[in-house]
Amino acid sequence: MTGKMAASARSVLSRSARDTGHILGRHFVLVAKCLCSATASARPSSAQQLAEKLRAKKEEEKAKKREVPRDPVQRRVQELKQYTKQLQNVHPNVLSKALKRGILHEDKNLVVINKPYGLPVHGGPGVKTCITDILPILAKMLYGHKAEPLHLCHRLDKETTGVMVLARDRETAHQVQELFKTRQVAKKYWAICVGVPMPSAGMIEIPIIEKEVQGQQQHHKMTLAPSYRMENGKTMKVRPNRHAHVAVTQYKVLSSTLSCALLELQPVTGVKHQLRVHLAFGLGCPILGDHKYSDWNKLAPQKLSVGILKKLGLEQTKTRYLPLHLHAQQLILPPLGSESQDLNLVCKLPRFFVHTLSRLCLEIPKKD
Secondary structure, eight states: HHHHHHHHHHHHHHHHHHHHHHHHHHHHHHHHHHHHHHHHHHHHHHHHHHHHHHHHHHHHHHHHHSSOOOHHHHHHHHHHHHHHHHHHSSSSHHHHHHHHOOOEEOOOSSSEEETTTTSSSSTTTOOOOOOHHHHHHHHHHHHHHOOOOOOEEOOOTTTTTEEEEESSSEEEHHHHHHHHHHTOSSEEEEEEEEEEOSSSEEEEEEEEEEEEEOOOSSSEEEEEOOSEEEETEEEEEEOOOOTBBBOOOEEEEEEOOEEEEEEEEEESSSSSSSHHHHHIIIOOBTTOTTTTTSSSOOOOOHHHOHHHHHTTTTGGGGGGGGGOOEEEEEEEEOOOOOOOOOOEEOOOHHHHHHHHHHHTTTOOOOOO
């Protein structure tokens, strides 16, 4: 009897253990499933939160950029940065579309664009995008994927804005380049200069040469190489430097105040930085925003008078944001091929230039 009872007890305990094991097993699976589902639900939640944080941060940065600074100087600096935003960091396709929208003239031979500020014509150290790089893209946008790349006919400095001529084929490009070389193209630039030239109209005919500047920053600049010098109060002719280039510039004051002027410039020759050098070192009236030629001995932001700074809404420490105010306003090309009339190409002033004229109380001359 005792053995049967013991066996029965063992059987009951065994069934109880099995039942308990099944219950615990089911409970463990249920808990595990809950934990897994909780972890799975937590992951997307944390990823979503991270994405939302990143979006919020980007929106905050955009809002800061859109926010107008209370300080008037900072507001003016932000304005200048927006006006003169360089296009080197944008995608070549975006740049091509921008140039396409600004086309001034287009025919079977030529495409004439409005060159924006801060965009170099050729590549070089530190240059991400230049006009040369996007000529094939612009041609395809205008004439299809099989179009021949457009060709440069001349060049403008990176900081210069205005009329720029491109040719649709190599032969036309050579023709136009020859017209520039033989001085058959009439060129008119507008510039705002610091100071007022005396007399108000004239011609500067001083050769230009490139020299190395000795100082804290060794660098090269174009400078004057005059054929005359003063000796004992007399003008003496000197032997011309064989490395100097003949340079001739006509100028005329269009509008002026006591401290600055709007000039029309007609370069007869085409020496590198000719207009900037003739104005800065020949007339003593550097172009506004010319941080290279306002001082021969160093490379530093242009120094301006208190009166000009006040009108521009800037402090001297912020003048480095001032762009070069030099604009290729008009080109007149003689007839090409079967054409019978001159081609008169005119380009309106960029916004930052117009805004500066208004601040300096300089007037744009009325059309005849």
